[in-house]
Amino acid sequence: GAAAPLHLQYLLEPLHPTVHTQRGATATLPCVLRALPRNYRVKWSKVEPANYGESIIIITNGLFHKNYGPLSPRVRLRHSHRYDASLTISNVALEDEGRYRCQLVNGLEDESISLTLHLEGVVFPYQPSNGRYKFNYHEAKRACEQQDSRLATYQQLYKAWTEGLDWCNAGWILDGTVHYPIINSREPCGGRLLLPGVRTYGARDKQKDRFDAFCFTSALQGSAAF
Incomplete structure (x- = not known):
């Protein structure tokens, strides 16, 4: 039979896996923790199907964060509360469309959710x-x-x-x-x-x-x- 879907222990499943936006707007990709592990990191990346890879955008340990890559000047963590690791992209560009991954790394274990940014x-x-x-x-x-x-x-x-x-x-x-x-x-x-x-x-x-x-x-x- 088919493998059972991986159970998310820390991350909440997004209510709407697709976020609709327009160029020039500000868009937020939701990623919320239901509990805070003692030592953890959250890593946001953009899935790049053309080169079968992922581009890291931002990594945080809850206290500090570091931005990476060309999106760096336009992204921040929303952080509206201590469980909130949502990614906010300002001045959305045409090339921002695509699939994003929010990954929680907790020691040797990790889990992730995928979201799609869709430009109208x-x-x-x-x-x-x-x-x-x-x-x-x-x-x-x-x-x-x-x-x-x-x-x-x-x-x-x-x-x-x-x-x-x-x-x-x-x-x-x-x-x-x-x-x-x-x-x-x-x-x-x-x-x-x-x-x-x-x-x-x-x-x-x-x-x-x-x-x-x-x-x-x-x-x-x-x-x-x-």
Whole structure:
């Protein structure tokens, strides 16, 4: 049978594992202890799926703390009471979206909870003025950044498709794969027989292959029209 879920001895399970926010806002990822072990540390990290690792953000022993990495100037522990190890991120940036882990280390034992920071925003297809399919991956990434955005994640593109994004040209997304979202099946876009969906070309050569880009931005007034 399946392994039983690990019982949390010290950390409270979050009521809402996803925190919704916008660029420029202040967001708090909750992590609250139900009891204080005698000697413990709490470590916050951001899960980085692209390099199969985690980036440490902050470590505290309840009395002192140390910040790490590029998020360092914008993070602090909320500390609204002695059991509170929640992480507050100010001036949320597009790259802050993703999964975070609050880990309690108590001697040889440790336990953790995971939370997702989700930015509300809009996905838009982007191509240069000189026509379609001009970007390799790195150029697409730069092009989105020049539009005050970043390459969309698959989840962002999928959500945009469910909200009506219907676009025939394939574009790069953040993980280096290439997709195009179709609502109205039609001949030039894979044929009428294919069901609506986010069509995929899979992972492509980031240097040689050329497509458009799907960019994501947050805190826009209104919505983008194509």
